Amino acid sequence: MATNESGGRAATLSDVARRAGVSLATASKALNGRDDVAPATRRRVVEAADDLSFTPNAMARGLLAGRTGTVGLLTGDLEGRFMIPILSGAEDAFGAGQVNVFLCDARGDAIREQHHLKALLSRRVDGIIVVGRQTDPRPSLGQEIPVPVVYAYAPSDDPRDLSLTPDNYSGGRLAIEHLIATGRTRIAHITGDPSYAAAQDRLAGARAALEAAGLSLVGEPMFSAWTENWGRDAAAVVLTQHPDVDAIFCGSDQIARGVLDTARDLGRRVPEDLAVIGYDNWELLAGGARPELTSIDANLQQLGRQAAQRVFDAIDGIDIGTGTHQLPVRLVIRGSTIPRR
Amino acid sequence: MATNESGGRAATLSDVARRAGVSLATASKALNGRDDVAPATRRRVVEAADDLSFTPNAMARGLLAGRTGTVGLLTGDLEGRFMIPILSGAEDAFGAGQVNVFLCDARGDAIREQHHLKALLSRRVDGIIVVGRQTDPRPSLGQEIPVPVVYAYAPSDDPRDLSLTPDNYSGGRLAIEHLIATGRTRIAHITGDPSYAAAQDRLAGARAALEAAGLSLVGEPMFSAWTENWGRDAAAVVLTQHPDVDAIFCGSDQIARGVLDTARDLGRRVPEDLAVIGYDNWELLAGGARPELTSIDANLQQLGRQAAQRVFDAIDGIDIGTGTHQLPVRLVIRGSTIPRR
DNA sequence: CTGTTAGCGCATTCAC
DNA sequence: GTGAATGCGCTAACAG
Numbered sequence: 001m002a003t004n005e006s007g008g009r010a011a012t013l014s015d016v017a018r019r020a021g022v023s024l025a026t027a028s029k030a031l032n033g034r035d036d037v038a039p040a041t042r043r044r045v046v047e048a049a050d051d052l053s054f055t056p057n058a059m060a061r062g063l064l065a066g067r068t069g070t071v072g073l074l075t076g077d078l079e080g081r082f083m084i085p086i087l088s089g090a091e092d093a094f095g096a097g098q099v100n101v102f103l104c105d106a107r108g109d110a111i112r113e114q115h116h117l118k119a120l121l122s123r124r125v126d127g128i129i130v131v132g133r134q135t136d137p138r139p140s141l142g143q144e145i146p147v148p149v150v151y152a153y154a155p156s157d158d159p160r161d162l163s164l165t166p167d168n169y170s171g172g173r174l175a176i177e178h179l180i181a182t183g184r185t186r187i188a189h190i191t192g193d194p195s196y197a198a199a200q201d202r203l204a205g206a207r208a209a210l211e212a213a214g215l216s217l218v219g220e221p222m223f224s225a226w227t228e229n230w231g232r233d234a235a236a237v238v239l240t241q242h243p244d245v246d247a248i249f250c251g252s253d254q255i256a257r258g259v260l261d262t263a264r265d266l267g268r269r270v271p272e273d274l275a276v277i278g279y280d281n282w283e284l285l286a287g288g289a290r291p292e293l294t295s296i297d298a299n300l301q302q303l304g305r306q307a308a309q310r311v312f313d314a315i316d317g318i319d320i321g322t323g324t325h326q327l328p329v330r331l332v333i334r335g336s337t338i339p340r341r
Numbered sequence: 342m343a344t345n346e347s348g349g350r351a352a353t354l355s356d357v358a359r360r361a362g363v364s365l366a367t368a369s370k371a372l373n374g375r376d377d378v379a380p381a382t383r384r385r386v387v388e389a390a391d392d393l394s395f396t397p398n399a400m401a402r403g404l405l406a407g408r409t410g411t412v413g414l415l416t417g418d419l420e421g422r423f424m425i426p427i428l429s430g431a432e433d434a435f436g437a438g439q440v441n442v443f444l445c446d447a448r449g450d451a452i453r454e455q456h457h458l459k460a461l462l463s464r465r466v467d468g469i470i471v472v473g474r475q476t477d478p479r480p481s482l483g484q485e486i487p488v489p490v491v492y493a494y495a496p497s498d499d500p501r502d503l504s505l506t507p508d509n510y511s512g513g514r515l516a517i518e519h520l521i522a523t524g525r526t527r528i529a530h531i532t533g534d535p536s537y538a539a540a541q542d543r544l545a546g547a548r549a550a551l552e553a554a555g556l557s558l559v560g561e562p563m564f565s566a567w568t569e570n571w572g573r574d575a576a577a578v579v580l581t582q583h584p585d586v587d588a589i590f591c592g593s594d595q596i597a598r599g600v601l602d603t604a605r606d607l608g609r610r611v612p613e614d615l616a617v618i619g620y621d622n623w624e625l626l627a628g629g630a631r632p633e634l635t636s637i638d639a640n641l642q643q644l645g646r647q648a649a650q651r652v653f654d655a656i657d658g659i660d661i662g663t664g665t666h667q668l669p670v671r672l673v674i675r676g677s678t679i680p681r682r
Numbered sequence: 683c684t685g686t687t688a689g690c691g692c693a694t695t696c697a698c
Numbered sequence: 699g700t701g702a703a704t705g706c707g708c709t710a711a712c713a714g
Contacts (some may be wrong), residue, residue: 012690012692013693014691022700022701023700024701025694028692029693029700032693034693037700047366055463056692057404057692058460058690059409060691060692060693060706061692061704063707063708064692065693065706066350071648079425079429083425084424085420086551088420090446091445095445095457100445100464101444101445104442105436119441119443122396122399123397124400133358165577227628227629276702288569288595288598288599304690318707353708354707355707355708363685364684365707367684369709370684373709378683378684382684389713398708400706400708401707402707404690404692404706404707404708405689406690406708551711600703
């Protein structure tokens with residue numbers, strides 16, 4: 001709880017002006033660092049403002065300026081693993097630029113999303129970032145929004161929008177190239193829900209890399225859920241049906257954790273007998289695994305930062321372009337693919 | 342990206358009034374559902390507003406009303422595991438009440454926190470929730486804040502503030518009572534960083550429950566890090582030094598995961614030979630474990646919701662009280678403490 | 683029922 | 699250099 005400082009509302013610029021014995025206009029100039037004000041006067045004003053712990057009313061200011069210095073972050077699902085880094089990156093970028101972020105969680109509900117969108121427009125946000133929960137294209141907010149919109153993670157289904165999404169194809173390719181570089185040739189793939197674009201894109205990248213090396217996947221890719229349990233079960237199948245497999249590319253770190261479990265149960269040494277590579281580079285899972293998990297990092301925080309930057313640019317009138325941009329991912333090598341020295 | 346709808350700025354209430362052929366005031370009344378306006382007139386106004394896709398300017402409205410319908414969420418560290426549910430709960434509660442949330446991440450930096458606080462006050466938020474990253478008391482924002490402040494998770498160190506924090510003591514007690522109820526008597530404790538109040542409080546609760554049953558911990562509680570690796574290492578020590586241990590109470594789910602690993606390595610069957618209980622009920626870890634992990638859930642989303650409710654109440658002039666309130670936690674039973682039927 | 687008037691807090695013309 | 703007006707978009711008194 002808190003107490004009001006001076007009995008009533010917050011101090012206003014008139015209060016400051018009165019206390020400093022100057023006019024409202026002069027007080028404004030003095031506090032805003034305009035140079036057509038006498039040094040002595042400025043000092044008096046600043047002091048008065050300080051005494052009253054005056055805080056300029058951003059609303060009043062925004063009303064005049066036409067910009068609010070706020071942006072909306074419209075997320076599809078806060079709980080998701082991928083929101084946080086993106087959100088964090090965006091908040092970081094905006095925070096440095098004196099911009100404040102309205103957080104709205106639509107909870108995967110289109111109605112709620114519409115409601116939040118309306119609220120954001122009512123607040124006259126200068127821009128909006130829409131963060132989806134999957135990398136599958138999502139419905140566009142439409143072209144009628146009066147402020148710049150950038151889609152992050154889940155691209156918009158309208159090519160006239162600007163979308164930033166991780167390059168899952170390259171991720172799959174990177175993973176396989178790394179496995180091949182460490183001498184693996186019998187590579188299987190265990191991944192999550194086949195209805196996810198992420199699963200399909202990573203697989204496509206993986207296949208391209210294999211093909212480029214004159215190889216192909218051992219067995220069919222195994223699809224099911226993005227869970228540890230699925231990783232365990234699938235690995236048991238793979239290692240039984242194809243005992244000569246020397247590497248498994250997993251669609252997520254969770255799956256990879258399950259795979260590691262089963263590998264140990266079946267007496268396969270990782271990485272000597274079997275290399276395992278995950279996806280997402282979720283520190284909690286990758287760093288806690290035994291051995292630690294090599295993984296693909298989608299640079300999500302970076303993605304959030306870039307989305308923010310684009311919104312910034314758009315607000316400044318810079319053309320930010322359109323279309324879906326695939327942002328680079330990176331390989332993080334740990335002990336599950338190369339033996340410790 | 343987006344296009345401006347009508348070449349210029351967003352439609353204003355005057356635009357609507359003009360188009361409907363009424364005065365500004367009438368338009369306002371019509372749109373705000375005041376009853377002293379003719380039905381026909383209202384229809385015309387609403388229609389005009391619709392045509393122009395008029396969205397009321399919340400700033401202008403707020404300027405008049407003295408309240409903005411916004412609150413600040415000042416977090417210490419977005420990345421942390423505990424922020425999200427709290428944040429999500431708060432956003433949920435506020436969202437239902439037409440309130441929008443400013444998200445500010447201080448990243449554990451006092452300077453940045455001060456900066457964000459200033460920004461929030463400048464935006465004239467109606468209230469603030471401060472979410473800390475640990476349950477240790479944190480410095481108060483002070484009593485000079487002109488709006489209600491509620492501290493969540495990390496309580497304020499000033500008893501004049503209102504703080505909501507999970508009841509770690511009860512959590513420790515619940516865990517032990519459950520183990521005892523399932524027939525365990527040789528119980529060890531492996532937990533995280535001893536400098537965390539959470540570690541100490543949970544331990545204290547555990548000790549109380551043991552004492553009440555005429556028991557005591559097997560060996561000294563083992564403190565180190567909140568990690569899977571520590572859980573593995575510590576479990577090896579415990580199970581070697583005290584082979585007769587029949588239960589391990591872990592300070593976090595991560596630690597518990599490590600303990601499960603070692604238990605399997607050493608041939609202990611869970612839960613038959615050894616019961617393991619975690620803390621936090623992190624679905625990802627608890628649900629993916631083999632067997633699934635019994636754990637203590639701190640009801641963080643609920644905590645976030647309650648914090649929001651308190652802020653609501655305070656805004657409405659209701660006295661929300663002071664002091665640190667310990668919110669109830671709950672036991673979630675899974676296969677690591679009771680055998681599957 | 684409807685329209686006119688007066689601000690909310692501030693930045694920005696302009697005169698002085 | 700400084701101060702008196704003007705208006706951002708809107709709602710709440712009033713008066714017609």
